[in-house]
Amino acid sequence: MYKLKTNQSTAKRFKVTSNSKILKRKSCKSHLLQKKSSKRKRKLRKISIVHCFDKGNFINNLPYFN
Secondary structure (H helix, E strand, O other), X not given: OOOOOOOHHHHHHOEEOOOOOEEEEOOXXXXXXXXXXXXXXXXXXXXXXXXXXXXXXXXXXXXXXX
């Protein structure tokens, strides 16, 4: 069987933990920041976990990270 290719854009944006949870950064932090409150920007700093219902979307893009 041939080797499966990893989607490099997905591999750079997401990280898989040892318990096979997928970590992601929150969106809306790149521009138009002056209208967002300090509290909102502070909460956008945190890294969040991808919901279990969305894990199926990553199986094809990250074949060797399961």
